[in-house]
Amino acid sequence: MIWPFRKRPPPIRDRWDLSAPLFSINGRDTFTVGDACQGIQVFGSTGSGKSSAVVATIIRSYLSAGFGGLLLTTKPTDRDDYTRWCQETGRFDDLVIFSPTSDLRFNPIDAELRRQDAGAGLSENIVALLENITNIGERNQGQGGGQEDASYWKRTNRQLTRNSVELLTMATGKLSVPDLYRLVISAPTSRDQLRSEEWKNSSFCFQCLVEAERKPKSPQQQTDFELVADFFLIEFANLSDKTRSVVVSTFTSTLDVLNRGTIRELLGTTTNIRPEAALDGKLILIDLPIKVFGEVGMAVQILWKYCFQLAMERRDIRENSRPVFILSDESHLVAVAGSDQKFQSTARSSRTATVYSTQSISNYLTALGDKGDAAVYSLLGNLQCQVFTQQTDVKTNTYASELIGRTRQYLMNANNSYQTPNFFELFPDTQGQLSTGVSETYEYEVQPSVFATLRKGGPPHFQVDGIMYQGGRQFSQTGGPWTPVTFSQQF
Known part of the structure; x- marks a missing residue:
C-alpha cells in the first residue's frame, strides 16, 4: 500500500549529471560538471601558479569524477606531473601513454575510414582531415595576396586528394599516408605515358586503377570509379606541366609531415588506440x-586534438554520458584557427570539458598570425569560464578588466580655498571656503593594475590568487559574474 502522505525518495541522479559538483570555489560556490563542459581558459605569467595550482585543481577534480580525457604535453616534466595526478586520484589504471617508446599507434585517416557510424568512409571527411594537416604548417603565417589564385589551387588540391583517397580505398580497402604518396607521384603525367608498358608495370597508381576496376561494385560505386578513372587518365594526365607540378607539390608537401620517421610510425601504420577510448x-x-x-x-598533438574533437562531436550522450576533457597547458602552441573555435561552440552538447592554459592573449595572437584577432576572441568567447592569475601582459590585463565590465561608481571630491591675508591690516580676514561634491563615473570594476599584484604561490603559504569570470553566473561574494578566488598548490 502506498501511503498518500509518505515523502517520496529523491530521484537518483546520474553520476555525471550536469549539476554534480566538482570542486568548491572559496567555500561559497561550487564548480559543476555543467560548468566544466562550457570550457575553461587559464591565463597567468610564468611562475604565477596557473599550472601548479589552478590547472592541477581543475584536472584532479575531473579525474576524481571519472572523466575520460586527452592530455597534451609541452614540457618534459608534464608526463610525470600528469601521471602523479592520476595516481593520487586513483586513475592510474586508466592512463595510457602514446609515445615513440610505447606500442600504441593511431592512423587517423584509416580510422576515419573505418569508424562505426553513418558517416564512416566518406572521402570528404578524410579530405578535411588531411587539410587540417596543412593548417599545422600554415597556422602562424599570413594570408598574403592573390586570394583568387589561392582559392583555385586549394580547390584543385582538394580534387586530387579526394580522387586519391577514393581510388586507394576502392583498390585496397585501407588508407595510409605512404600509399597516398606513392599513388600521386606515380600518376600519369602525359597521354603518351598511358601507352607505356614500363609506366604501367612500375606505377602504383595504375595498379590501383586495375585492382579497383576488377573488384565487384554496386551501381553507385561503379559511377564513382568512372569519375576517379577519368580524373587520373584524362584530366590529370592532360594538365600542363606547370599546373600539375604545383598541384602535386602542394599535395606531397601536405603529406610530408606525416611521411617521415617518428610520425610515420606513430600515425601512418596501424591503429590500436582511438580517441573514443576516452x-x-x-x-x-x-x-x-x-x-x-x-x-x-x-x-x-594537433592531429590528436583535432581527431579527438571530431570523435566527441559524433558521440551520442544518450548512450554514454561520461564527460571527457582536453588538457592543453601552453595551449597557444597547439591552437588552430577555425577548428578550435568551431568545436568549442558546441562542446557542451558533447560533454567535452576543454581546459586551455597559456601566459597571455598575446601568445595566441602571435601563434595565429594575421588570423589571430578574430580567431582568438571567437575561441575565448566560447570558453565561458576564464581564470586570471598574476599577469604582466598589458593586453591580457585590459581584456580581463573589459570582460568583467564597468560599473557606476561615485567619486567624492573636496576643495579648500583661502584668501591671501593682507599683512597691513591689524586683524586680517583669513577665513577660507570648503567645497565638496560627488561625481558619477563608469569605471572598471577590477582595474588592470590589480592583476599584477596577485599572489603567485610558493612558501610559506603556497596560495595562488586569481580572478574567476564565468558568463551568466552570480557569485556569492560579488553578486556578479566574477569573484576573487584562491587555489592551493598543496594537495
Whole structure:
C-alpha cells in the first residue's frame, strides 16, 4: 500500500549529471560538471601558479569524477606531473601513454575510414582531415595576396586528394599516408605515358586503377570509379606541366609531415588506440612534449586534438554520458584557427570539458598570425569560464578588466580655498571656503593594475590568487559574474 502522505525518495541522479559538483570555489560556490563542459581558459605569467595550482585543481577534480580525457604535453616534466595526478586520484589504471617508446599507434585517416557510424568512409571527411594537416604548417603565417589564385589551387588540391583517397580505398580497402604518396607521384603525367608498358608495370597508381576496376561494385560505386578513372587518365594526365607540378607539390608537401620517421610510425601504420577510448574512461597522454620533439611533437598533438574533437562531436550522450576533457597547458602552441573555435561552440552538447592554459592573449595572437584577432576572441568567447592569475601582459590585463565590465561608481571630491591675508591690516580676514561634491563615473570594476599584484604561490603559504569570470553566473561574494578566488598548490 502506498501511503498518500509518505515523502517520496529523491530521484537518483546520474553520476555525471550536469549539476554534480566538482570542486568548491572559496567555500561559497561550487564548480559543476555543467560548468566544466562550457570550457575553461587559464591565463597567468610564468611562475604565477596557473599550472601548479589552478590547472592541477581543475584536472584532479575531473579525474576524481571519472572523466575520460586527452592530455597534451609541452614540457618534459608534464608526463610525470600528469601521471602523479592520476595516481593520487586513483586513475592510474586508466592512463595510457602514446609515445615513440610505447606500442600504441593511431592512423587517423584509416580510422576515419573505418569508424562505426553513418558517416564512416566518406572521402570528404578524410579530405578535411588531411587539410587540417596543412593548417599545422600554415597556422602562424599570413594570408598574403592573390586570394583568387589561392582559392583555385586549394580547390584543385582538394580534387586530387579526394580522387586519391577514393581510388586507394576502392583498390585496397585501407588508407595510409605512404600509399597516398606513392599513388600521386606515380600518376600519369602525359597521354603518351598511358601507352607505356614500363609506366604501367612500375606505377602504383595504375595498379590501383586495375585492382579497383576488377573488384565487384554496386551501381553507385561503379559511377564513382568512372569519375576517379577519368580524373587520373584524362584530366590529370592532360594538365600542363606547370599546373600539375604545383598541384602535386602542394599535395606531397601536405603529406610530408606525416611521411617521415617518428610520425610515420606513430600515425601512418596501424591503429590500436582511438580517441573514443576516452568514452570508456581512458586517459590518453600524448608523450611527445613540444619542448623536446619540436615540430614533430606539435604536429602529432594537433592531429590528436583535432581527431579527438571530431570523435566527441559524433558521440551520442544518450548512450554514454561520461564527460571527457582536453588538457592543453601552453595551449597557444597547439591552437588552430577555425577548428578550435568551431568545436568549442558546441562542446557542451558533447560533454567535452576543454581546459586551455597559456601566459597571455598575446601568445595566441602571435601563434595565429594575421588570423589571430578574430580567431582568438571567437575561441575565448566560447570558453565561458576564464581564470586570471598574476599577469604582466598589458593586453591580457585590459581584456580581463573589459570582460568583467564597468560599473557606476561615485567619486567624492573636496576643495579648500583661502584668501591671501593682507599683512597691513591689524586683524586680517583669513577665513577660507570648503567645497565638496560627488561625481558619477563608469569605471572598471577590477582595474588592470590589480592583476599584477596577485599572489603567485610558493612558501610559506603556497596560495595562488586569481580572478574567476564565468558568463551568466552570480557569485556569492560579488553578486556578479566574477569573484576573487584562491587555489592551493598543496594537495
